[in-house]
Amino acid sequence: MSQVLPSPARRIVTWAGAFAVIAVAAGCSKPQADALPDSALPMVSTVVPHRAALDNRLEFTGTISARYDLPIGVEGEGGRIAQVMVEAGERVRQGQVLARLDPSVIAAQVASLEASLEEAHANAELALADSRRAEAVAPAGALSKEEVERRRSVAATAAAKVKVAAAQLAEAKGRLARLDVKAPADGVVLTRRAEIGQSATPGGEPLFRLAKNGDVELRGQLAEQDIPRLRVGQAVSVRVTGVDRVFEGQIWQIGAVIDPQSRLGLVRVALKADPDLRPGAFARAGLSVDHDAQIVVPQTAVLSDGEGSYVFVLSDANKVVRQPVKLAGTGATGVIVSNGLTGEEHVIAMAGAFLREGETVRRAPEPAAAAPAPPAKGG
16 A cells, blocks of 8 residues: 655655756766767868078168278378369379478578588588598698698588488478378368368368278178178179169178177178268178078967967877967068977967867868879870
């Protein structure tokens, strides 16, 4: 005989059974990730990073300057400029007179000293002849020994005066020669500040500036992190504002110090003399550096967040793995990776932003190679 439960008890049993049925149904209907078929997994395409010899370039600006800029001023006593023989831009030879100071005062001194020298020569010749006559008659007792010695001394003194006069004349002629402002070397006159009637003094402002042999250079500045990538002898392409041609040069000097304020270093590029390369002109230069092979990945494969740049790579178990990378710029075929990849990983090329680390995916099949075209049949 069955026992009938009270009404409240029956309601509790009924609700408990209903919840049990719902729980079983829910458990049976929940899909398991591991049980998903391959067709339900996200499909991704992967690439193996390739190594490419990239032509990295450095570019900088600078100013065209004379490679050897020689200031030319007055030597000696100075004076007033009487003549100017050259103009800026002219090519001159070593020793050529560029300007001449007024020689009137020193020229008169030279003439006076020349006359003094002639007089000294005459006196010396007369004293020498007198000394020789005294020595000739001395054995006969016509002159005393003391008189012979005196005349010999007068001849020696006269000869010494000749040397003094000659030295004074040479010094005056030297001062006269220094009135000519001459070119110290072959080259091109860059600037001329000499004017007729102008007073010129030693140590004053240069009258001319000369580019030795006409050689010019580009003087530019690069950031301190780029200086170690340069080498003496590297080829440099130079463009000058207003000129369509490209000028080829070579680095001939790299600054030994870095400016502590600007953090820049000086680079000097030797250029061949050319009428279009005028000192003071603004120029742009570029050179190739770092031709070593580097790892390159598609730009679509690189992601970034607060922790830095990264890519997703596919593990052997088809799991998504985050791989931090360090970038070194961009090239024609993708992004350059300087650290983080070996070049053997399978990098997810696209849709990385929609994936999660650790997620299981399936790899897209590699594209089939194109079949070779059949040989053409002859007609």
